[in-house]
């Protein structure tokens with residue numbers, strides 16, 4: 001059964017044909033709007049919510065192909081059915097490539113039209129829900145990523161499986177450094193031993209030393225009991241030192257000894273003790289710069305980075321974005337006991353183009369919020385304005401161009417970002433609608 005709420009835009013230069021289609025569509029319980037040319041059709045598309053477009057191909061002035069192309073570029077989720085009097089396989093293939101979903105040859109019966117419409121609507125709906133999920137999810141110990149860099153990262157992790165080499169993980173905030181540290185540990189052949197994470201940035205400088213190495217009763221004011229440190233807790237397993245750049249030079253010197261000699265001395269103790277720990281460190285500041293400023297020991301740096309894992313920012317591996325989106329969408333929808341949100345390709349494209357300065361963490365929080373705030377389908381309104389607009393610095397092209405060309409590109413970009421809503425675009429561009437219309441001409 002077709003949904004009677006559906007509005008169908010019919011474009012044909014023949015008045016007779018428009019009349020036939022109008023009657024057929026009315027009979028099918030749909031709501032038809034008819035027009036005789038491409039320009040008029042685009043005007044209607046911009047001002048009215050259209051669920052399906054049925055267009056003729058051969059029309060004077062502007063060909064139906066142009067309309068199909070325009071729709072697929074600007075209204076990607078609006079399905080298109082092409083109707084033509086010329087049975088030509090090549091033309092059919094061509095318009096399908098441009099984005100049409102079905103091709104119907106005149107004359108046709110009411111049943112044939114109905115079947116074609118059902119096909120088109122069914123196809124398009126399916127396409128939106130499975131846009132991502134048909135592709136295989138690639139993950140490694142919960143790390144989602146299909147890009148080449150992530151595949152290489154999985155291989156690096158594999159290489160740390162049977163040894164206790166130190167690993168230095170670098171990457172911007174939110175790229176998944178802690179996740180990678182855990183994956184290294186749980187993928188290793190000593191995964192049943194403890195994994196002990198320590199955030200060096202969160203522990204006050206004076207305390208870090210005793211927290212790491214432990215202390216003997218009475219070794220400093222307040223040391224009422226003898227207490228083991230994180231090193232002892234991580235023995236036979238992994239000690240993850242997050243934000244290592246925060247460790248003082250004193251702690252750095254002790255760390256160096258621990259790694260070199262595989263032994264530590266508790267604060268206030270006279271004897272050292274053997275330890276067997278893999279050390280993983282993570283940093284989002286540039287340790288080499290700190291070495292230059294003599295804030296980080298060079299000798300320690302080279303002990304810590306036997307294996308290095310550089311996690312690139314999300315904007316440098318954009319092919320992972322749809323997979324991460326899909327993963328978090330399912331995860332939080334299940335958690336909230338809600339239906340998994342649908343997203344159309346153009347909206348997904350906005351997410352792929354966005355720079356994600358907070359990396360995966362920002363994407364995760366964004367999807368979590370969407371799952372809570374939205375039902376069923378994500379619309380352009382659900383995406384904050386700053387995401388629709390890319391950072392202008394990324395937008396300056398390498399090739400030289402005129403100001404007029406640059407303006408044209410920028411206007412097009414704003415139009416895309418607003419889902420081709422001219423009123424919103426004019427607001428963002430800070431010009432009135434009339435000026436925008438003139439510029440578009």
Ligand SMILES: Nc1ncnc2c1ncn2[C@@H]1O[C@H](COP(=O)(O)OP(=O)(O)OP(=O)(O)O)[C@@H](O)[C@H]1O
Pocket residue numbers: 142143144145171172173174175176177178179180284324360361364
């Ligand atoms: N590739 C990924 N697949 C799935 N989830 C990820 C991925 N990368 C990061 N995350 C998620 O993003 C969030 C941030 O990751 P994590 O804490 O490991 O980042 P980080 O690099 O340690 O950040 P910071 O520098 O701010 O400490 C976590 O919730 C983590 O589960």
Ligand SMILES: [Mg+2]
Pocket residue numbers: 177178242
């Ligand atoms: Mg972290």
